[in-house]
Amino acid sequence: MQSAYTVESALKAAIVKLQEGDNTSPSIDAAVLLCHALDKPRSYLLTWPEKHLTSEQESEFNALLKRRLTGEPVAYIIGEREFWSLPLKVSPSTLIPRPDTERLVEVALDKTYGKQGAILDLGTGTGAIALALASEMPNRQVTGIDLRPEAQQLATENAQRLNITNATFLHGSWFEPLSSEEAVKFSLIVSNPPYIEKNDPHLSQGDVRFEPITALVAEEKGLADIRYISENARGFLENEGWLAFEHGYDQGLAVREIMQALGYLDVVTEKDYGGNDRVTLGRYCS
Structure with missing residues (x-):
């Protein structure tokens, strides 16, 4: 089922929520989490801003966003962080x-x-x-x-x-x-x-x-x-x-x-x- 949110509107709404939560990097965090929910590269957000999310993607994005709003690090949420151009899996351990x-x-x-x-x-x-x-x-x-x-x-x-x-x-x-x-x-x-x-x-x-x-x-x-x-x-x-x-x-x-x-x-x-x-x-x- 199609969501009412497009890539662009979902991103903007998430940035506002993160800003209200005193997040220090709302734009970056919102983009990383949305890419993770969509399973797409960062370029997708710029190429397909009018593309509608599916209901499943919206649900997944909201769940990720909720975790970030509690302060949980983005790296732990998506399970990965780049270091020295190497994509590394990370965990709370x-x-x-x-x-x-x-x-x-x-x-x-x-x-x-x-x-x-x-x-x-x-x-x-x-x-x-x-x-x-x-x-x-x-x-x-x-x-x-x-x-x-x-x-x-x-x-x-x-x-x-x-x-x-x-x-x-x-x-x-x-x-x-x-x-x-x-x-x-x-x-x-x-x-x-x-x-x-x-x-x-x-x-x-x-x-x-x-x-x-x-x-x-x-x-x-x-x-x-x-x-x-x-x-x-x-x-x-x-x-x-x-x-x-x-x-x-x-x-x-x-x-x-x-x-x-x-x-x-x-x-x-x-x-x-x-x-x-x-x-x-x-x-x-x-």
């Missing part, structure tokens, strides 16, 4: 990949592109960082580890969907899954670990409210996991290997001090696209 995290990939590539050696991604989540690096350096083996078995399974599924064969994902706490393997060494270790303080007000705002708290919060003013990884990475890095972190905008100095105190050399902090400290890395000589 993982963080939603964000553009700022692409800076970690860029910095890692800048330091190690064209070199040899295995790569390790700690707290891999959807596998976003690991898969981005694996796609850019297909001659190197990438291993991702996550504490949550659902995340490990999701990352594995993403690798299979993208036909990326040089990435493997393990389940466990930080370096634990590697302890039984003999002489495992990496030329690059990257991580986007939990780095938010447990009383940070941002935890009760926006998309973060729906994301797994264990992937966000760390003790010691958000630095506990960064400290732990920095200490233990020394036993898993090849000589002259690099360790790189994503961290909070105000943690650059603290992360540099942690790494320098542990003997890392050439420690430097790189800024994100907004001009904030975001990635700190250093080289370790064993």
Whole structure:
């Protein structure tokens, strides 16, 4: 049965509702949700604005819109998010990949592109960082580890969907899954670990409210996991290997001090696209 709504009128009505709900990106969110309901690309909205929705499509779109109006992230609603031009499946068991995290990939590539050696991604989540690096350096083996078995399974599924064969994902706490393997060494270790303080007000705002708290919060003013990884990475890095972190905008100095105190050399902090400290890395000589 045909709906009274056309593509154009459904889109406009949804934008108004999202604006009333204090949504920060109503036009984008409405378009993404409508495309998902129609199972069409974004270009369809521009090409066929006068096309009527079916009753089923209208019902599906309204259901998606209702979820977004409660604050649920669009990525969780449609089950997908693009990262480094890779379409990744996401779920509430993982963080939603964000553009700022692409800076970690860029910095890692800048330091190690064209070199040899295995790569390790700690707290891999959807596998976003690991898969981005694996796609850019297909001659190197990438291993991702996550504490949550659902995340490990999701990352594995993403690798299979993208036909990326040089990435493997393990389940466990930080370096634990590697302890039984003999002489495992990496030329690059990257991580986007939990780095938010447990009383940070941002935890009760926006998309973060729906994301797994264990992937966000760390003790010691958000630095506990960064400290732990920095200490233990020394036993898993090849000589002259690099360790790189994503961290909070105000943690650059603290992360540099942690790494320098542990003997890392050439420690430097790189800024994100907004001009904030975001990635700190250093080289370790064993």
